[in-house]
Amino acid sequence: xxxxxxxxxxxxxxxxxxxxxxxxxxxxxxxxxxxxxxxxxxxxxxxxxxxxxxxxxxxxxxxxxxxxxxxxxxxxxxxxxxxxxxxxxxxxxxxxxxxxxxxxxxxxxxxxxxxxxxxxxxxxxxxxxxxxxxxxxxxxxxxxxxxxxxxxxxxxxxxxxxxxxxxxxxxxxxxxxxxxxxxxxxxxxxxxxxxxxxxxxxxxxxxxxxxxxxxxxxxxxxxxxxxxxxxxxxxxxxxxxxxxxxxxxxxxxxxxxxxxxxxxxxxxxxxxxxxxxxxxxxx
Amino acid sequence: xxxxxxxxxxxxxxxxxxxxxxxxxxxxxxxxxxxxxxxxxxxxxxxxxxxxxxxxxxxxxxxxxxxxxxxxxxxxxxxxxxxxxxxxxxxxxxxxxxxxxxxxxxxxxxxxxxxxxxxxxxxxxxxxxxxxxxxxxxxxxxxxxxxxxxxxxxxxxxxxxxxxxxxxxxxxxxxxxxxxxxxxxxxxxxxxxxxxxxxxxxxxxxxxxxxxxxxxxxxxxxxxxxxxxxxxxxxxxxxxxxxxxxxxxxxxxxxxxxxxxxxxxxxxxxxxxxxxxxxxxxxxxxxxxxxxxxxxxxxxxxxxxxxxxxxxxxxxxxxxxxxxxxxxxxxxxxxxxxxxxxxxxxxxxxxxxxxxxxxxxxxxxxxxx
Numbered sequence: 017x018x019x020x021x022x023x024x025x026x027x028x029x030x031x032x033x034x035x036x037x038x039x040x041x042x043x044x045x046x047x048x049x050x051x052x053x054x055x056x057x058x059x060x061x062x063x064x065x066x067x068x069x070x071x072x073x074x075x076x077x078x079x080x081x082x083x084x085x086x087x088x089x090x091x092x093x094x095x096x097x098x099x100x101x102x103x104x105x106x107x108x109x110x111x112x113x114x115x116x117x118x119x120x121x122x123x124x125x126x127x128x129x130x131x132x133x134x135x136x137x138x139x140x141x142x143x144x145x146x147x148x149x150x151x152x153x154x155x156x157x158x159x160x161x162x163x164x165x166x167x168x169x170x171x172x173x174x175x176x177x178x179x180x181x182x183x184x185x186x187x188x189x190x191x192x193x194x195x196x197x198x199x200x201x202x203x204x205x206x207x208x209x210x211x212x213x214x215x216x217x218x219x220x221x222x223x224x225x226x227x228x229x230x231x232x233x234x235x236x237x238x239x240x241x242x243x244x245x246x247x248x249x250x251x252x253x254x255x256x257x258x259x260x261x262x263x264x265x266x267x268x269x270x271x272x273x274x275x276x277x278x279x280x281x282x283x284x285x286x287x288x289x290x291x292x293x294x295x296x297x298x299x
Numbered sequence: 300x301x302x303x304x305x306x307x308x309x310x311x312x313x314x315x316x317x318x319x320x321x322x323x324x325x326x327x328x329x330x331x332x333x334x335x336x337x338x339x340x341x342x343x344x345x346x347x348x349x350x351x352x353x354x355x356x357x358x359x360x361x362x363x364x365x366x367x368x369x370x371x372x373x374x375x376x377x378x379x380x381x382x383x384x385x386x387x388x389x390x391x392x393x394x395x396x397x398x399x400x401x402x403x404x405x406x407x408x409x410x411x412x413x414x415x416x417x418x419x420x421x422x423x424x425x426x427x428x429x430x431x432x433x434x435x436x437x438x439x440x441x442x443x444x445x446x447x448x449x450x451x452x453x454x455x456x457x458x459x460x461x462x463x464x465x466x467x468x469x470x471x472x473x474x475x476x477x478x479x480x481x482x483x484x485x486x487x488x489x490x491x492x493x494x495x496x497x498x499x500x501x502x503x504x505x506x507x508x509x510x511x512x513x514x515x516x517x518x519x520x521x522x523x524x525x526x527x528x529x530x531x532x533x534x535x536x537x538x539x540x541x542x543x544x545x546x547x548x549x550x551x552x553x554x555x556x557x558x559x560x561x562x563x564x565x566x567x568x569x570x571x572x573x574x575x576x577x578x579x580x581x582x583x584x585x586x587x588x589x590x591x592x593x594x595x596x597x598x599x600x601x602x603x604x605x606x607x608x609x610x611x612x613x614x615x616x617x618x619x620x621x622x623x624x625x626x627x628x629x630x631x632x633x634x635x636x637x638x639x640x641x642x643x644x645x646x647x648x649x650x651x652x653x654x655x656x657x658x659x660x661x662x663x664x665x666x667x668x
Contacts, residue, residue: 144448144466146436147435147446150437154437154440154441163433181429184336185527185528186525189526190522191523193519193520203579203583245481247478248476249462250475254608261620263640264637266639271649274641274649278621282598282619282621285636289598
C-alpha cells in the first residue's frame, strides 16, 4: 500500500520568546522540530507499511530549510520525501495550505502511485487549528477520519478500514473505505528509533523538491497570501490586569501559617466557597 | 491563520494590508448562525455558550440569531430546538433525517453546507469540540471561506466584519483575524471560553425544516458502535467548580501526587499545564490551557505554573485564581488574584493539611462550641 504522511516543521514552542518591548516573536536561534503530533501519524504509517508492505511518502510544505524535517522522517524509516517549496506559498492560511498540499498529493499519486491513506497529525503546535487535515480530505474526496485513536483493521482486498475515533464523551467505532484521510490522536504510539542503516540512507537519499508548477498548480491565486481568505489584522500581547496578584507575605512565617492565611484570604474573597469545599471534600 | 507573512509594500499597513471588497455574490449574506451540537440526546453546553456570544454579535449587527440543529427525526431534535430559543435564538433551522443519528462527517457536512448555501448567513459559529472541528474544517473548505479556530474573543468591527481573536505562535501572543472578502465568516470556540448565558423559557419561534439531500446508501462511513468514557476515570475539568493544577515548577512527575492530594482534600479536579503533558507526566485530557481544557471554576489553584498566554486564556474565566510559584516575576502573577512566592513542592502538603483541618466537620464543631 502507498501511504502519504503530511508533516510540518515548527519552531520548538518551548523556546519561543516574545520581545519585551516590541511584542514581536524572537525567532532567531529558535530550533525547529517536526510537529510533535505528526510523529504519531508517522509511526502509524510506518507500522502499517511493516504489516501490509508498500511505501511511505512523507510530504511537507515550507521554506527550503524544512528539508531538515523530511530527512529526520527518512531517518525514522520513511521511503520517500517530497518538499513543496515556493515563494508563492508564503502567507498561506489553512485553506491555501490544504489546497497546495492536496495538489501535491494528487501529483504524488500520479508520479509514485495513488495513496491508500493520507495521514496528518491531529493539529500543529504553532497553528493549533486542526483544519488542514479535513481540508485535504474534502479536496481529494477522501473519507475523513479525524482523531483516530486506533486502526482496528484494514482489508486491502475489500478496501475496508475500521477505526476507533475519539469523540465527545466516548469513542466512536467507524467502518469506512480506502482511500481515506486519517488525523492521528496523540499518545497512540511511540515513534521508533530509526536504524543506523536508515540514518545513512536518510543522509544519502534525495529529497524530491517541487515548486508550485512542479506540483501541477496552475492557479497561483489560490496559493499563499492571495489564496487565503483569512487576514491577520494584528498580533499583540494581552494586556495585564489592572492590578497584579495580591501577594501573601511569606517572610519569617512557617508554611502552616502561610497556608492558614491563604485559606482565610480565599474565604474572605469568596465566602461561599467554604460550604462548597467542605461539601465536596466529603470529610 | 497565516503562518508567514510576506511584505507587500503597495498595501496599507494596519489591516494586514487588505481592504474589504466584498464581492457582489456575498452581499446578501446576513444573520448570525450557531451550530447546536447534539451529544447522544443532549445539547453540548458549548452550543449555549455560543448562542450567548452569537446574541451579542447579532444585536450589534442588528440581525437575527439562528440556531442550526442536525439530527435524527424525533424528540432529541425538538428538545434541542426548544433549548435554542430558550438561550436566545430568533429562529432555528433543522435538518432531521435518520443518517444524522450519529455524527459522521459526510452527512453533517452536506447538511450544513446546503443550509449555508440556501440561507446565506454572514457568521457561522461552532464549538471547537472533536465534532465541531471535524465539521467546520470540511464545511469551510467546501464553501472556500475563512475559518478561525479556537477563538477567545469575538467582536464586530465598525464596518460589520467579524473580528476573531485567538492565541497564536504556540500561545505566546494573541492575534485578531478577519475573513474580509468571503462569506460566511466562520469561527470555532472551545467549551467554557465564553460564559454560559441565562436560560429563559420562551415559546418555540420560527422553525425552518429542510431535507437531507443524501440517503444512507450514499454514505461511505458507517458507525459500528460507541463506547462511552468511563465517567469516574475521565476528568470533568472543563465544568469543575474547583481545580488544582501543577506545572513544571513541580520538578518531577512524582510530585504531581501533591497536586492530586490537595485536589482530593478539597473535592477538586486536578490538571496540569501543557509541558507536563508533553513530558508524559499526565494524560492529555488533564491539560489546561488553549490546546487543552478551558476552565471556569470558582477557585483555581496553580502550583508551579509560570502562566504562558496559552495557559492564561484557558483559566482567565476562573472567579478566583491562586498562584504558587518561586519566581516573583512569573507571568502568572499578572493575572492571578492571590499569589504566594514559595516552592510549591514544600507548600502544597502544608496547604492540604491546613484545608483538611479547616474543612473537617470535627474541627468546625469545635470552633463553633
